[in-house]
Amino acid sequence: MKIAMVSEHASPLAALGGVDAGGQNVHVAALATQLARRGHEVRVYTRRDQPESQQPERVALNDGVEVVHVPAGPARAIPKDELLPFMGAFGDWLSEDWARTGTPDVVHAHFWMSGLAAAQACALPGIPWAITFHALGVVKRRHQGLADTSPPQRLELERRLASTADLIIATCSDEAAELTRLGAPADRIAVVPCGVDTMLFSPAAAPRPPRSPAKLLSVGRLVPRKGLDTAVRALVALPHTELTIAGGPPRAELDQDAEARRLRELADALGVGDRVLFTGQVAHERMPELYRSADLVLATPWYEPFGITPLEAAACGKAVVGSAVGGLLDTVVDGQTGRLVPERDPRALASAIAEMLDCPETLADWGRTARARAVTRYGWERVAERTEASLLGVVRGRRAVEVPA
Template sequence: MSHKIALLSEHASPLATIGGIDAGGQNIAVAELALHLAKLGHQVDVFTRWYDASQPQVIEWQTGVRVIHIQAGPVASIPKEELMPHMDEFAQRMIHFFKQQTRPYSLVHAHFFMSGYVACQIKQQLEIPFVVTFHALGKVRKRYQADSDRFPEDRDAIEQCVIQQANATIALCPQDREDLIQLYQVTPAQITLIPNGFNHQQFYPVDKALARLLIGCETTEPILLQLGRLVPRKGVDNVVQSLATLHREYGIRARLLIVGGDSTQPDPTLTPEIGRLMELARQIGVEQWVTFTGSRNRDDLRYYYSAADVFVTTPWYEPFGITPLEAMACGTPVVGSAVGGIKHTVLDNETGFLVPPNQPKALAAKLAALLFNRKLRLLLGNQAVSHVQANYTWQRVAELTAVLYEQILAWALPTTYPSTLSPIATLKPAATSRTVAIKE
């Protein structure tokens, strides 16, 4: 059955350039899910915060998919950590938009906790059921980020309320499911495990020599690739340090390509992590072996994945991680941290290797094992392609998600609320004076 679906992604627009500080896996996931739900026959509207005045409010993006910009605060770029005070305005403008539609929305799918907060208000006022995918959990983030976590203190309480009011919660991987159960006391029956995926039309193996020619890196030396958002938690410094170990202890003159950033040219001003990594490479003597490319168009990324001998991703923690899937789809073995989604998507000794985070010597040892053995790289790369094609295409993800939607719509009943305000009403950000009327 065809439905009209609203995907909420307040800070992660499907139109954003990937690789910047606030543009990564969630942007990709929302975009791909919307496109593939539309291919299944659903009408999909993606709601995101309006941050660029040059873009119209409503964009007919792809067949069956619109991107709708909702004004919440100034029409300007704002770090996601500072968006919570604008979420009541976001909710009310969305509700107003919903009421103007001739065809009502069947279901809301919220992405991230702030979108979940908005979805609660939509459900309370319009009785539209919703699903939530958190993409990252506040309690897990605090465990690793500690004082550097700049999200509001009430994030945990908001997440708890969103979980209570959601018709279903999607976990991206078994670790995500375990965290929801252990840290948020979510009933296992309320959780549906649906991973992110990769686009098989964009990511597939390309001849290595051709790929290196196309990216302008025709070296015969081994290439390590790090690709994605450039922020400290991604642990790229760990990769730079392991490169020095490869050179000094294993005699392997490998090159490291670092793809990502907020501009197409590497700019330490726009992407501070680039400056920090450049300085680290200089200090440990591998500056000439590390190349920063800046961001790249997604249609060009398969050439970078295919040009590399090994893809490396060693974050401190990772709620899921889409880039390892893309690398494996291109036939490149992955060495990744045994954290979050990576420890489930990368099959240790089958499609790559898993290593502890923040241990450059352990990382270097696994990289050396692959770089010394071409047959092993080919074997793991071939197995990687088969693995992701069987389990992680966006088509499969969309189909699983659509089944969940149908289950919810088959069982969803008009929601009733207590005579007092729901807990969500007590969680208004201190920085705003707006009050949302919650239907009783």
């Protein structure tokens, strides 16, 4: 198949760790790469956010995958919540490009604004199109309220996309349930999770013996919804532990980051500032080493559409204590690969951490189970296979096909 992926703000070429650069970038890059390895021709269309002299129109990501920078809006970085006015131009440019270079067999949009551009470009030639929302506005509004910076039209536009897309690829069962409540036809929804590179993210050669202080690790963008303050608060009840927070801007720029300052001030006020380390941005290829250095990985968001951290930790053979929200309900199996606790509950989080650290044998067993589960369910080859089957179903004129989990 000739597959066009539309990912308006999440370029597969972007450096990770910024406010709008995270799991979706990894997802698009890895999925495109694996689909190309399965014999498909993949183009990823993303918005140009630098001058053309610094960001050529077309860049080869690897064999079979080309990244195309679309000139929609100013050639500079713009927060994703401000990109809606440029989606019409994005869709027009897609139509023009496909008229020049040939129409794709199927279009796979990533994020709701990409869906708007894709739906516009696919309408006249009748190209089948699919969408992965990665996050739903109705869920974001529910958890963030007035702090939600999404355009006010988002909820209604997402409802329209959910009812008109040929296929919706949901990343977890919680998202699928939300989509049906939005009015999406159940026979157009396929659940295919995000994936993890189980070759890059792998366990240490030898198990680490118990130590004190125990090393806790939280990984993610430095934004409030990631719930990193919950992890900091839990340290008060865990005197023999240290917490490393990885993510955000480069380490030298952390002092200018509002969330980093807030978390540092909170840690100091609670008397745990000497036990919290901020690494800043960490290169993707260095992340496995960071996971392996931890005794236990924490994932404590208020809400999480999917969440890559639990998968990366699991692939490295690490158990996870996570919030019982969103994608973590699928990726963390309570009592088998980690613990699920209520969100924003430092006491419950501290209790689960203490329980797990007090039993190193169980912690090691859960880590091995997490690794095996990551390989069999979430390896990118498996995720690409299931995505391919779903897209082929659309190309052949069928609605979403059932793909075994």
